[in-house]
Amino acid sequence: xxxxxxxxxxxxxxxxxxxxxxxxxxxxxxxxxxxxxxxxxxxxxxxxxxxxxxxxxxxxxxxxxxxxxxxxxxxxxxxxx
Numbered sequence: 001x002x003x004x005x006x007x008x009x010x011x012x013x014x015x016x017x018x019x020x021x022x023x024x025x026x027x028x029x030x031x032x033x034x035x036x037x038x039x040x041x042x043x044x045x046x047x048x049x050x051x052x053x054x055x056x057x058x059x060x061x062x063x064x065x066x067x068x069x070x071x072x073x074x075x076x077x078x079x080x081x
Contacts, residue, residue: 009055010062011035012042026073033066 002009007017012035020028036059043056 010039010059012039026070029066029070029073033063033070036060036062036066 004013008015011017011032015035020031023031040056040059040063043052043059
């Protein structure tokens, strides 16, 4: 079992989730997508045999999920205008 939380594994070991709790929802989603993308870079920087492919996949899914939510917000906002 990992000593890190799911949030830390997805967005970075030094990330404090309270950072985005006070942010506007779209800004928090964008930040989370950016952090997960950066985490993928960190995870890919190790030797091929030492890569944590499951965590990389989870991070990729986090990026896709947060970007999909951002697109949905944008689409809903445009529908109202």
